Amino acid sequence: KQEVTQIPAALSVPEGENLVLNCSFTDSAIYNLQWFRQDPGKGLTSLLLIQSSQREQTSGRLNASLDKSSGRSTLYIAASQPGDSATYLCAVRPGGFKTIFGAGTRLFVKA
Amino acid sequence: GAVVSQHPSWVICKSGTSVKIECRSLDFQATTMFWYRQFPKQSLMLMATSNEGSKATYEQGVEKDKFLINHASLTLSTLTVTSAHPEDSSFYICSAIETSAGELFFGEGSRLTVL
Numbered sequence: 001k002q003e004v005t006q007i008p009a010a011l012s013v014p015e016g017e018n019l020v021l022n023c024s025f026t027d028s029a030i031y032n033l034q035w036f037r038q039d040p041g042k043g044l045t046s047l048l049l050i051q052s053s054q055r056e057q058t059s060g061r062l063n064a065s066l067d068k069s070s071g072r073s074t075l076y077i078a079a080s081q082p083g084d085s086a087t088y089l090c091a092v093r094p095g096g097f098k099t100i101f102g103a104g105t106r107l108f109v110k111a
Numbered sequence: 112g113a114v115v116s117q118h119p120s121w122v123i124c125k126s127g128t129s130v131k132i133e134c135r136s137l138d139f140q141a142t143t144m145f146w147y148r149q150f151p152k153q154s155l156m157l158m159a160t161s162n163e164g165s166k167a168t169y170e171q172g173v174e175k176d177k178f179l180i181n182h183a184s185l186t187l188s189t190l191t192v193t194s195a196h197p198e199d200s201s202f203y204i205c206s207a208i209e210t211s212a213g214e215l216f217f218g219e220g221s222r223l224t225v226l
Contacts (some may be wrong), residue, residue: 031213032214041222044217045217051213089155095217
């Protein structure tokens with residue numbers, strides 16, 4: 001059974017710092033992995049999608065990597081800003097249509 | 112990215128009434144949509160998988176007679192909370208898979224409060 005774990009559960013950093021959010025999954029047989037952002041009281045916004053054949057994806061200040069063999073993905077945020085404060089969720093799609101979510105990392109960027 | 116629209120964004124109703132929430136994929140066709148429930152400061156809980164033209168698949172422990180799901184077209188799925196009670200108050204979110212890349216997109220969520 002696929003399980004997704006995110007570390008740390010919460011993180012507080014000063015503005016401008018580079019940071020890394022970690023995601024691990026137990027079964028390396030995945031179709032894709034997706035990172036989302038959720039603001040309080042809102043739905044989820046897709047940040048990056050990494051297909052199983054890919055190693056990383058980049059969008060602006062965000063970079064996500066995927067290492068299937070070790071069951072890990074990282075989300076790197078460069079030059080963090082207060083507007084980056086949100087909960088970040090990692091989601092793994094094993095195959096079929098269902099997606100398994102981690103519990104999320106709550107990020108607070110201090111001005 | 113693709114857009115999934117959810118309506119209403121918030122609704123207040125009296126106990127015993129039914130409430131319908133709509134989820135639309137605006138710029139792509141979605142044969143499969145998902146409905147989640149989220150409690151404060153918790154992660155998403157998958158309630159059911161909605162399949163266009165067929166019956167929804169409910170997760171264990173979710174009452175299918177209370178949470179009616181209809182996926183009548185490739186762009187619309189609805190969740191009806193029947194005979195709502197205060198314990199049904201929650202944040203409900205839908206999502207849809209954009210099949211070309213397999214990317215999952217979410218609606219904005221609907222906050223239901225049952226008085």
